[in-house]
Amino acid sequence: MTLDLGQELKDDFPILSHKVRGVSDLVYLDSAATSQKPKVVIAAESNFYTSTNATVHRSGHELGELASAAYEAARENIARFVGIEPGNLIFTKNATEGINLVAYAVLNATLLAKSGDKRYNKLAIGAEDSIVITEMEHHANIVPWQHLAQVTGARLEYLKVDESGRLDIDESKFSKSTKIVAITHQSNVLGSVTDVAKIVRFANKVGAMVVLDACQSVPHFNVDFKLLGVSAAAWSGHKMLGPTGVGCLYLNDELLGELPPFLLGGNMIENVTYESSTFRSDNAKFEAGTMNIAQVVGLSAAVDYLKNVGMNVIHEHVRELTGAALKGMLSMPGIRILGPTDLTDREGLVSFEVDGVHPHDVSQFLDSKGVAVRAGHHCAWPLHRKLGAVASSRASFYLYNTKEDVDVFLAALDQIRDYFKVA
Numbered sequence: 331m332t333l334d335l336g337q338e339l340k341d342d343f344p345i346l347s348h349k350v351r352g353v354s355d356l357v358y359l360d361s362a363a364t365s366q367k368p369k370v371v372i373a374a375e376s377n378f379y380t381s382t383n384a385t386v387h388r389s390g391h392e393l394g395e396l397a398s399a400a401y402e403a404a405r406e407n408i409a410r411f412v413g414i415e416p417g418n419l420i421f422t423k424n425a426t427e428g429i430n431l432v433a434y435a436v437l438n439a440t441l442l443a444k445s446g447d448k449r450y451n452k453l454a455i456g457a458e459d460s461i462v463i464t465e466m467e468h469h470a471n472i473v474p475w476q477h478l479a480q481v482t483g484a485r486l487e488y489l490k491v492d493e494s495g496r497l498d499i500d501e502s503k504f505s506k507s508t509k510i511v512a513i514t515h516q517s518n519v520l521g522s523v524t525d526v527a528k529i530v531r532f533a534n535k536v537g538a539m540v541v542l543d544a545c546q547s548v549p550h551f552n553v554d555f556k557l558l559g560v561s562a563a564a565w566s567g568h569k570m571l572g573p574t575g576v577g578c579l580y581l582n583d584e585l586l587g588e589l590p591p592f593l594l595g596g597n598m599i600e601n602v603t604y605e606s607s608t609f610r611s612d613n614a615k616f617e618a619g620t621m622n623i624a625q626v627v628g629l630s631a632a633v634d635y636l637k638n639v640g641m642n643v644i645h646e647h648v649r650e651l652t653g654a655a656l657k658g659m660l661s662m663p664g665i666r667i668l669g670p671t672d673l674t675d676r677e678g679l680v681s682f683e684v685d686g687v688h689p690h691d692v693s694q695f696l697d698s699k700g701v702a703v704r705a706g707h708h709c710a711w712p713l714h715r716k717l718g719a720v721a722s723s724r725a726s727f728y729l730y731n732t733k734e735d736v737d738v739f740l741a742a743l744d745q746i747r748d749y750f751k752v753a
Contacts, residue, residue: 354700413554428564520669686752
């Protein structure tokens with residue numbers, strides 16, 4: 331794949347014509363935080379509101395039928411994109427909610443089991459059990475499990491990150507006490523990609539569920555959750571060209587049927603009396619209330635756009651850009667790369683430190699040149715502490731970026747130490 335893909339696609343993204351501070355051409359290198367949106371996605375959401383807007387699965391009038399059909403067609407399209415059945419896909423407001431849904435559903439199962447409901451004995455978790463996560467997790471895949479462990483007394487254990495910035499998958503961490511294994515598919519700081527198949531194999535040996543944070547993987551390369559064999563996976567729409575306000579959660583058949591609901595209210599019920607309620611058994615059990623319908627339709631348009639470009643094409647393009655950035659950065663004095671310094675099992679972002687310059691100052695200087703990067707701990711504070719970094723700057727690449735974007739970034743980065751007089 332050539333590095334010209336981004337140039338071919340730029341006109342599809344209106345915001346990329348923005349002039350930073352009214353002067354510099356925008357070089358947007360913050361797609362790991364949120365991606366920009368093509369015209370077709372903006373149009374799909376707008377068209378829903380102008381031609382189809384109604385609540386779904388409630389109204390018997392024509393608009394209600396059209397909205398319901400659009401919502402479920404989007405579900406099928408998005409589900410097929412990640413290799414799963416539509417009935418196993420649940421819409422949320424973001425990936426954080428999806429992970430919390432699983433954690434709180436397990437907590438509800440634990441409380442119900444303690445109250446005598448034997449249906450939830452298998453899912454219940456207690457002081458004799460453990461939850462395994464990794465040192466490279468985003469806060470969204472740490473804090474819910476910390477809370478579950480605190481409330482239930484379960485132990486929280488960590489798979490370590492080695493010196494190269496890759497995960498050390500230690501089989502001794504998996505035991506008969508392991509009930510949940512929660513991992514990222516790709517680190518949002520290190521860029522390193524997890525060997526999910528290996529973790530699933532170890533988890534299956536001990537009967538543990540595997541919950542996957544797929545926020546950085548689904549936008550960038552082909553993902554098939556059924557093939558991976560994970561129990562659950564959460565990802566965000568806004569990182570894959572879709573609107574904000576919509577996320578996705580995959581639950582395998584076992585969890586879909588056995589987990590109790592997390593949010594309670596309209597649409598997810600089977601029957602309600604003044605004394606008690608019963609709940610649906612399908613994916614609607616986890617979609618209480620009026621859903622983010624227009625955003626789901628917009629996300630389906632994003633999936634169509636990604637499929638039209640080709641995920642393999644996108645993957646190769648982003649790897650080439652990442653390799654070019656790594657090569658240039660490694661040749662500069664005073665730059666420390668966080669994570670692998672080669673492209674083996676690593677994807678399209680580079681987190682880094684500039685000696686003697688705070689990451690926020692790095693970000694502001696780059697912004698003055700039109701280059702948008704992220705600065706901070708990227709919602710991965712424990713990992714930064716482990717790496718001995720207060721924070722870092724992060725450049726992330728996507729399908730609409732070009733080789734010229736990388737060149738502008740590298741040229742600006744090369745000026746920073748002189749500008750702050752730390753060279």
